[in-house]
Amino acid sequence: MSTVAAEYSTTVPTPSAPDFGPAIALSCRECGQRRELGPYFACDFCFGPLEIAYEFGAVTREQIERGPTSLWRYAPLLPVPATVASTPTMDPGFTPLVRADRLANELGVRELHVKDDSANPTHSFKDRVVAMAVEAARNLGFTTLSCSSTGNLAGAVGAAAARTGLRSCVFIPAGLEEGKVVMAAIYGGKVVAIDGTYDDVNRFCSELMGDPAGEGWGFVNVNLRPYYAEGSKTLAYEIAEQLGWRLPDQIIVPIASGSQLTKIDKGFRELVRLGLVEDRPYRIFGAQATGCAPVARAWEEGHEVVQPVKPDTIAKSLAIGNPADGPYVLDVCRRTGGSVAHVDDTEVVAGIAQLARTEGIFAETAGGVTTGVLRQLLAQGELDPEASTVVLNTGDGLKTLNAAEAGITATIRPSLESFHEAGLR
Amino acid sequence: MSTVAAEYSTTVPTPSAPDFGPAIALSCRECGQRRELGPYFACDFCFGPLEIAYEFGAVTREQIERGPTSLWRYAPLLPVPATVASTPTMDPGFTPLVRADRLANELGVRELHVKDDSANPTHSFKDRVVAMAVEAARNLGFTTLSCSSTGNLAGAVGAAAARTGLRSCVFIPAGLEEGKVVMAAIYGGKVVAIDGTYDDVNRFCSELMGDPAGEGWGFVNVNLRPYYAEGSKTLAYEIAEQLGWRLPDQIIVPIASGSQLTKIDKGFRELVRLGLVEDRPYRIFGAQATGCAPVARAWEEGHEVVQPVKPDTIAKSLAIGNPADGPYVLDVCRRTGGSVAHVDDTEVVAGIAQLARTEGIFAETAGGVTTGVLRQLLAQGELDPEASTVVLNTGDGLKTLNAAEAGITATIRPSLESFHEAGLR
Known part of the structure; x- marks a missing residue:
């Protein structure tokens, strides 16, 4: 013991x-x-x-x-x-839905929100x-x-x-x-x-x-x-309520087991059925890291089943090689007109940096994956830049410090001379 | 550059x-x-x-x-x-005021709340x-x-x-x-x-x-x-509103520059003046780490001024050796019937562990300081165990990992045999 x-x-x-x-x-x-x-x-x-x-x-x-x-x-x-x-x-949840105009400007999309679940008590969804x-x-x-x-x-x-x-x-x-x-x-x-x-x-x-x-x-x-698994439905409820009781047009969700993505879909459908939001189409996009992308591979290859893989990515929170809900994710993305995409670890790191630099949100690697996929899908024309778009950040950068390429600009003595020597102005 | x-x-x-x-x-x-x-x-x-x-x-x-x-x-x-x-x-603030019954039971105080400012966007006040x-x-x-x-x-x-x-x-x-x-x-x-x-x-x-x-x-x-500095007043407003528009009887606040403590007092007084809460006495207690306790020393010695010190403590967020608002802190604590206390680094670590183990709140060292001082003041009879008490956690344990003495219980192979060998049941 x-x-x-x-x-x-x-x-x-x-x-x-x-x-x-x-x-x-x-x-x-x-x-x-x-x-x-x-x-x-x-x-x-x-x-x-x-x-x-x-x-x-x-x-x-x-x-x-x-x-x-x-x-x-x-x-x-x-x-x-x-x-x-x-x-x-x-008492988790009711986390901020951040209007991300500066990131939207960089990426060329009209209305972008980040659902920031790093605000939860232990800083993840x-x-x-x-x-x-x-x-x-x-x-x-x-x-x-x-x-x-x-x-x-x-x-x-x-x-x-x-x-x-x-x-x-x-x-x-x-x-x-x-x-x-x-x-x-x-x-x-x-x-x-x-x-x-x-x-x-x-x-x-x-x-x-x-x-x-x-x-x-x-x-x-x-x-x-x-x-x-039902807890993930609340992401859907909150996003809709925070948009003023309206479904987003398109949403990017990370895939680990895939459960979260399917429950967000379930949550949207329940809101429609209960008359809490207008029934209008929404598209759900799944995001994986290239080093663990079994669902994205199945999507690319048009398979109904998901072949397990051995994960090799810095996005450890998404590193599930045999995702239980993989087939259901494929169903949801197909039914809603979305897709499943993946980005490599370099793009994950770049995604973390871009989200931090534009919106002051320090995401963990999973947020780098969704931000990277957002960028990729916009560049490929798969996402409608005129449509209301939501991207999920499900965790906190403080838990994946090694993935964040950021450090001290310079070390100086406490003097103006040293400050000027370092070329800091 | x-x-x-x-x-x-x-x-x-x-x-x-x-x-x-x-x-x-x-x-x-x-x-x-x-x-x-x-x-x-x-x-x-x-x-x-x-x-x-x-x-x-x-x-x-x-x-x-x-x-x-x-x-x-x-x-x-x-x-x-x-x-x-x-x-x-x-959009910071409106962080949880957590009813801390399990910590209260351990420490022998009737009504205890933790104001958890680790819930802010960058996880500190x-x-x-x-x-x-x-x-x-x-x-x-x-x-x-x-x-x-x-x-x-x-x-x-x-x-x-x-x-x-x-x-x-x-x-x-x-x-x-x-x-x-x-x-x-x-x-x-x-x-x-x-x-x-x-x-x-x-x-x-x-x-x-x-x-x-x-x-x-x-x-x-x-x-x-x-x-x-006015931003710290909002801690006072929130605590009062979250208690049902009522001032706490006693509150424990960490001291770095001392500004936060004086502004919490200012916030309480404004609420009274504006008729938003009943005018009743409250006591403010300051908390420092022994390795940087210039205000607590001045309090102990009955001085009006604060002698600067060279900080040596794991509570780096409180490591201000020459606190600008030190004298005003002494005033507030004297006027409200509180005091200024300090705990050493061992007690800081113990405070972090106790708050986590009882309430699921992972505080940074400053939260270990306030929890440690809470415990000390209750043990010394300086705090009234029957009074409504609030303790502040102003930061997040993820930023001070070295101070958290916690790690893996055991490493095993993925087998029941290995599980039983490790004596984990």
């Missing part, structure tokens, strides 16, 4: 009657078969992935606008209790999905939160477990960025590095879940995945 | 008629002498520091609550145009003060933003300059944390390291300001200081 374990909180929440809000069942995305809400992620009949089925009540714009300035303003559309905002949570998983864990009586993570998720799980009095044990591939490792560990949970890729870590977690050692553990992105 | 300079934006804002909102003059804090608004920071008569004098119009809670979810909701109380929220800014300085720079026709910085300010200036199309050149002491250096540089401005302490950097900036080389430069914490 490590010494870190001694720092665990012994407070665990008192179990009460499960309350999943408007969620009524789990439903197979392949065969449509339903089952009761529980810690299940694959269909018993066809092994397809389960997702949440809802019965929404009436929801109005005004009701949402009166809500908290966090993703809990959309609680009536999520698998969480109506009272969730009054309990201890990380993962706080959104973990917030859903925590509610599911509480509902299902799990007392330890776990996950496989490329880094951001580990920090989000650690922080949320700390605030809510759960234990945590997270699994990451060895060799992650220092910022991500420290952020995962600082909250006092266990952080286990695994010799291998993220895909190895993921496979191990599935194995552990079936072992007695994993009993009582909620793996946020395995047995709690149907709940967890 | 460095290659970084080539990345400067050439867009500068068009000067228009100055508009300082409700600000009407600069007023000397020592002799009360007034002069017109401009790039002045010291009184011509007695050399005392100048601060902003206002004529506030009627302001209601409802008007503020309808405003943007940033510090611009308080624009009627700040030296900025009423229209500021519709122009490109970093400095975005607040820089937002004011940018408006002053626009009003006064400066096209380059500059500053002396212990790190956080440099990032905030760089980002704000980038978003608003200003140039920037910031000065930092050599040897700062990597996260702070990269964050200062990523936005494309110049970052100049100076061999010396922060106090040397500060002296150099004053010298540069008087030199032709500094012409057209707005030094946010020198010639724009009266405007800049």
Whole structure:
């Protein structure tokens, strides 16, 4: 037992009657078969992935606008209790949608917004999905939160477990960025590095879940995945509300597992169905790093399935070589008239620099990927420069310092002479 | 000339008629002498520091609550145009006030909140003060933003300059944390390291300001200081609003220059004067690191003046050995019935860990200082455990990774066997 374990909180929440809000069942995305809400992620009949089925009540714009300035303003559309905002949570979401006129000018696009999810509590969009998983864990009586993570998720799980009095044990591939490792560990949970890729870590977690050692553990992105994944819908809700209850014409979304992209599509469709926004076409574009571009390759080659790859890119938060939702991403991009593109690591670094220099947003590598793809798709004429465009930044540059090519201009003595010698004026 | 300079934006804002909102003059804090608004920071008569004098119009809670979810909701109380929220800014502020029940339980205090300013765009409270300085720079026709910085300010200036199309050149002491250096540089401005302490950097900036080389430069914490400093008032406004338009009974504030603490007091008093909160006593406590505790020493020794020290602490963001507002801090703490305390670096590290483990908030060293002082003052009986208490976290742990003692629990192979061997269950 490590010494870190001694720092665990012994407070665990008192179990009460499960309350999943408007969620009524789990439903197979392949065969449509339903089952009761529980810690299940694959269909018993066809092994397809389960997702949440809802019965929404009436929801109005005004009701949402009166809500908290966090993703809990959309609680009536999520698998969480109506009272969730009054309990201890990380309260993520409602991050800025930044009007990016200076970047737009450089790239030659009329109306550009950056959805900046580095403003979340642990500075990545993962706080959104973990917030859903925590509610599911509480509902299902799990007392330890776990996950496989490329880094951001580990920090989000650690922080949320700390605030809510759960234990945590997270699994990451060895060799992650220092910022991500420290952020995962600082909250006092266990952080286990695994010799291998993220895909190895993921496979191990599935194995552990079936072992007695994993009993009582909620793996946020395995047995709690149907709940967890719903958190990404809130990106869609927020973007639409922040645009004045309007869908964007085109949006660029990074692809790791692909879940986020498919849930943004789901979120837009729900808003239309509930009458909260006008039903108008939108195009969704996926963004990958060339060093881990299995979905973009499938797109280029016109395949329905995605061939796994071994990742080799600085964009570690997107380095999932075998993306679970790859085929669904292809569906969404095809249906909405979008596409899937990729940029190499040099363009990722350039994307980080351009976003920082024009808009004062310091993105992690995933934001460099989306900014790079935005630039590429505009140059290729695939994006309409006259259309309302949104690009996602899902993480924070402070966690991927090595990828940021920036440093001190000059070192001088504290004198005017030294300042002038250095040619700084 | 460095290659970084080539990345400067050439867009500068068009000067228009100055508009300082409700600000009407600069007023000397020592002799009360007034002069017109401009790039002045010291009184011509007695050399005392100048601060902003206002004529506030009627302001209601409802008007503020309808405003943007940033510090611009308080624009009627700040030296900025009423229209500021519709122009490109970093839109900082309105950060979470986290109800910290788990930390409160550990420390034995009834009602504890953490004001978490790591949620600002560049993850420190400095975005607040820089937002004011940018408006002053626009009003006064400066096209380059500059500053002396212990790190956080440099990032905030760089980002704000980038978003608003200003140039920037910031000065930092050599040897700062990597996260702070990269964050200062990523936005494309110049970052100049100076061999010396922060106090040397500060002296150099004053010298540069008087030199032709500094012409057209707005030094946010020198010639724009009266405007800049007002940004800290918004911490007081937000805390009161987030407590339900109520002042806290006691608040713990870190001391670097001391400006933030005095402005929080000013903000509370303004709210009372404007009838926005009930007039009830509050106590303000200052927090320093033992390795740079000139104000705490003066407090202990009952001095009216502050003897400069040479800083030696991991809390670099508080490492100002000659704090400009030291004497005013002593005044405020005396008047409100508070005090000034200090904790050593071991307690700073422990404070960071405790805040993270109980509340999922990863603070930088300054947050370790305030958490450590909170613990100390409660243990000494100086704080009332039954009173409503607020502690400030002004920065982000990702920028001071070296101070966070946290890392991987174990490294294993991706197998259950390896998991069990490591004793991880």
